[in-house]
Amino acid sequence: MEKALGYFLMSWVDPYLFFLVALGTLAGIYVGAIPGLSVTMAVSILISFTYAWDTNEALALMVGIYMGGVYGGSRTAILLNIPGAPAAIATALDGYPLAKLGEAGRAIGVTTVVSFLGGFVGILALAFGAPLVAEISLMFAPRDYMLLGIMGLLLVASLSGESLLKGVIAGALGILVSMVGLDTMSAQPRLTFGSSALLGGVSYVAVMIGMFGIAEALVQLHTIGAPVVKQRVDRVVPALSTVLRHLPLTLRASAIGVWIGALPGTGGDIAALMAYDHAKKSVKNPSRPFGQGAYEGLVAPEAANNAAVGGAFIPMLTLGIPGDAVTAVIIAALFIHGLRPGPNLMVDTPHLFWFTVGNLTLANFFLLVFGLTGIRLFAKIVEVPKAILLPIVVVLSVVGAYAINNSLTDVYWAVGFGIFGYVLRVYGYQLGPVVLGVILGPIVESNFRRTMIAVRESWTGFLLELVSHPITFVLLIGILLSVLRGTPLWPRLSARLPRPF
Amino acid sequence: MTPSRPRRPGELGLTLLLIGSAFLLGREAYRISGFAGPSSPGFGPLAVVAVVLGGLAIELLRILRRRPPEREPLAVRVRRIGHEILPLPVLVAMALLVAYVTALEPLGFVSSSILFLTAAMLFLLRGPLSRRLLLAVPVATGTVAAIRLLFQELFQVLLP
Amino acid sequence: MMVHRRHLLSGAAALGALCLVRPGAAQDFPARPLQGTIQWGAGGSTDAVTRAVAPIVEEKLGQKLVLTNRPGGTGVIGMQYVHSQRADGYNILFGAENPMLYGVLGLSELSYDDFYPLVLLARGTPVLVARKDAPWADAKALIDHVKAHPDTVKMGATGVGGLPFVVHAMLAAEVPGFKVTQVPFDGDGPALTALEGGHVDFMAAVWGAARERIRAGRIKALAAIATERIEGLDAPPITETLPGFKKYLPWGPFFGAFVKKETPGPIVEKLEKAFVEAANDPRFKEFCANFGVVPMGVSGEEARKFMNRWRSITAWLLADVGAAKNDPAKLGIPRL
Incomplete structure (x- = not known):
């Protein structure tokens, strides 16, 4: 235990490491905030x-960047409606309406504090529950990932705006976009119309930048x-009472974040979307209706995506399995530095676990400090005249799209989806479902196919799979309940049932 | 959502266009592996296209039930579309945007971005031309310089 | 960057620029930073190998090497990008073995035939692994079980043309009645994770990716897909069970650095020297040992011979199991 504390405090007492974590967190916030830089x-x-x-x-530097970056995505989501990273998509849904109401400063303040709290929950889970959580996360089979993806897709219902039908159409279009390109399972090109430029598929970040950044700029015109x-910039640091009021939701969203983050196939983006969905279903009296500037709609995704950071480190540090794309790169870095990431990592390099926990904790504090300074200045961005701001947003979107893969193709996609998104918006289609479809479509489809292959293409076998495993069954019931709740049948049903909670 | 709401200009056209594109996608999806088993690469795309087409078909019925737009002189109609669907600033911005992206490769990032920013700001800002120029040119140059510094020098993104 | 793009676009000027390589160009080379394109995403094996060798190459060339990941289409996107650039030696492709199969899988007209191998950096050795509670202790037990229960055993895979797919094709060719259900995942990492979770029963994976999990007893090794024992692996080579495998081996993924074939000779020589030196540098070899791959450090004709042999074996295996879209014979790939 004493040793653990020593490792934990390594970066706290070494001035150089301390500085590196701080630098990383600060840099991370800006990397995260700029769309296209990931x-x-x-x-x-x-x-x-x-x-x-x-x-x-x-x-130390990498961990700082990671922690700061996940949080940074919320900045541009709130201020400009361009999520700086996919993990901030859900943040834009209520964050940007808040900016339009003149509360950008408060929104950033709340976001910062709940990100800190979420990050803290993630770190606690990593520090004290890692081996157990890692083992449980391995029990998730392809069928469970499929159901998780479907759960996320149900969010379409709450993102559809005036017409559920249009939301479903938009979501399905998004899924189709995600299917473009080479199908690695079969080595077959799909929906490419014979073009080899389409073999690599359409980057979902390009779609996101187009639909949120460019389409939004056009609508604003x-x-x-x-x-x-x-912008009202007094009281940007939220009062304790505000934080306490949102604390239960923060904790629930953080739990979702840890769990989704710890699953090897899913990361902060999906965690944030699922937490938003959870908030929408569980909060009876939000501060404003969801989608129009509800603080609850900010709290849930932001707590979740920062909690997912600690979550993603759980399988990485205990088993050498990356919890998301960033931890995959950190694993590669460890190899290059001569370490051997794997189940024995903690045996071979005993300091690494608590050292990382210590760095994460430190980075989390820096996040709070850096996040809460300069809010007033940032909030002023929204006050820049649109005639100047909108062209800059477009240029940033273009550079961001280019930076994804250093390729102009992504720029063309972003602009194409921007114009297409504008047309859809004008005719009452919401763009959230499209992006949701692009992100979640592959998870649902590939895992559906895996499950089907494993049962040798038998639908009976497939249904049997869904009800004969405990985790799967729980997820399935969750989906069914969630769907049932949305139908007119629910009020009558729930009136008859005794209330369990 | 009430059926009595009159049709919006272009509503029918967009839906028909989407249906047409969905059919094209459907044909392309069918070409992947035909109607094969549920784990075949073509199954997902076909299923999703079916959802899109089903949804659009319902949407089409809804639109057709709505009151068709009243007959009005062309000039009025154009003005109405301009007001509701494509106001002049949007149209110009789209044109500028397309021009900007096409110019990216031949002109390079720096010059095309400065040109785009200046043009867009000149068009969107109000006031006498000299004042607009005085504002637009420095802001455009400054922004592009900052972006270039950040992306190219710090993040090693080789801008076109 | 900007300047030469402009040249390329103005047709005639482009031709001129390509033909008239100034005599001084080779001596000055490299006069500006080189651009490296990685065919695969961040965090993958190709990415790791490339990023491990790049700093050493920078040292040898005395110039920066800026790396960019351009993943997609099993590497087609990255290869196309480098091929669309000028053959001036400033654009370097870092890739794995996949382009050797573009032809038979019908993915692209391009292949490594359009590039010059500056160096083959390293190659991996596949191992046959099973979930830790599987009832088989070695490859023979697995084979017997599969033969007795066709189609019921689940094999982790990474899709058509991937390493497990090819190893499966070898097994199917050597063992009549070897029928398993292949469940494809997004890469060997996710597939190994599924194996660890018991969602598939066995698979083939590259030694470096499986090693730590075997060492910790979370999965078990049945055989090395090699003719000799692998250092640190407590499982016999597959040739002890199936001597027929000898004709395929050594086989496995490989990683290399390439430039366009049309790159002027003196520049290629300079690059080749730097890359071969870097690949034989003790620091890179140490990385290879740690990463579980075999350092190669060969270039030019020797590399070409290795790659062509690899293609002959793999393309024909794919053709024999019906996974090839184009007949290797028609593509001029000889059968060994």
């Missing part, structure tokens, strides 16, 4: 950059003459 990319670049460094130093909203 934490995965930043950490990859750092591999070469830190080649000759000591492993601990490299790790409708009201180009309207006066800008004055």
